[in-house]
Amino acid sequence: MLITCPYCGPRDVIEFTYQGDGNRKRPQPASQDLDAWNAYVYDRLNPAGDHNEIWQHSGGCRAHLRVVRNTLTHEILSTAFARGGHKTESRS
Amino acid sequence: MAEHQLPERQSPLEPEYHPGSHGNFEHGVDVILSETRPGSILQLAAWPGEEKRLIEAIRKVTGLGLPDGAGGGVSNGVRAAFGFAPGKFTVVDEAEGLAAAFAGAITPAIGTLTDLSHGRTPIRIAGPKAEWVMAKFFAIDFALPAFPLGAGRSTNHHDIFAQIQRSGADQFDIYVFRSFARSFWKALCHASEEVGYEVH
Numbered sequence: 001m002l003i004t005c006p007y008c009g010p011r012d013v014i015e016f017t018y019q020g021d022g023n024r025k026r027p028q029p030a031s032q033d034l035d036a037w038n039a040y041v042y043d044r045l046n047p048a049g050d051h052n053e054i055w056q057h058s059g060g061c062r063a064h065l066r067v068v069r070n071t072l073t074h075e076i077l078s079t080a081f082a083r084g085g086h087k088t089e090s091r092s
Numbered sequence: 093m094a095e096h097q098l099p100e101r102q103s104p105l106e107p108e109y110h111p112g113s114h115g116n117f118e119h120g121v122d123v124i125l126s127e128t129r130p131g132s133i134l135q136l137a138a139w140p141g142e143e144k145r146l147i148e149a150i151r152k153v154t155g156l157g158l159p160d161g162a163g164g165g166v167s168n169g170v171r172a173a174f175g176f177a178p179g180k181f182t183v184v185d186e187a188e189g190l191a192a193a194f195a196g197a198i199t200p201a202i203g204t205l206t207d208l209s210h211g212r213t214p215i216r217i218a219g220p221k222a223e224w225v226m227a228k229f230f231a232i233d234f235a236l237p238a239f240p241l242g243a244g245r246s247t248n249h250h251d252i253f254a255q256i257q258r259s260g261a262d263q264f265d266i267y268v269f270r271s272f273a274r275s276f277w278k279a280l281c282h283a284s285e286e287v288g289y290e291v292h
Contacts, residue, residue: 015231060248
């Protein structure tokens with residue numbers, strides 16, 4: 001499986017670390033809303049299809065990425081920096 | 093006042109560094125391995141949005157004009173610089189004291205400077221089979237159009253993180269952690285045996 005890092009270009013999946021579901025919304029740290037915290041910690045969509053995920057290119061540029069991966073085919077549909085700001089031309 | 097004397101830096105490769113020809117060299121030496129031992133290795137990182145100012149600071153201090161684009165780099169034989177991550181650059185100088193030269197140029201508003209001169213060991217591989225040997229180590233494209241002269245790449249070999257700069261058409265400089273350098277060097281020597289290698 002290849003993931004195209006927006007900075008480094010296509011790299012083997014072995015260089016990347018999965019950082020979890022990209023759909024979660026973290027409540028404000030001071031929030032007392034237990035349902036919101038419960039949903040943040042435990043609720044997952046677990047779709048059979050396209051899935052928003054956070055990955056880190058830990059064996060390369062170490063950038064955190066937003067990746068859309070198809071959980072049935074492992075096709076990587078899109079990759080982008082998780083954080084904006086660094087406007088870098090992709091090499092791919 | 094007595095002149096400031098810097099202690100000579102000891103190479104981590106020393107016990108395994110054996111100058112001469114090795115491996116299958118009867119039909120010629122196809123790669124040359126060496127340790128470049130630069131005086132300064134710096135890591136510069138820009139805050140988001142400050143990349144252009146950092147690149148300008150690198151140009152002012154070193155005279156190196158970094159090309160645009162991911163992994164862009166330049167090397168003039170004495171000094172070298174390349175991007176290895178978004179907004180992050182490795183800058184190398186044969187002479188010591190580059191961190192002091194940058195101290196006034198990289199303001200806290202632009203980014204940070206980390207002196208890695210004692211933390212990284214640069215290993216140079218050169219020769220007609222350099223691409224071949226590198227391709228056995230790293231799963232990236234080493235062909236000249238994909239990896240242009242001066243450009244930098246971040247990757248790893250069995251969890252040994254490596255920054256690689258192409259410093260010549262058939263020459264690469266590999267920056268590895270000092271603590272892993274001897275192990276990496278031994279592996280590189282073994283990988284070079286089949287093509288015949290010389291240690292300078």
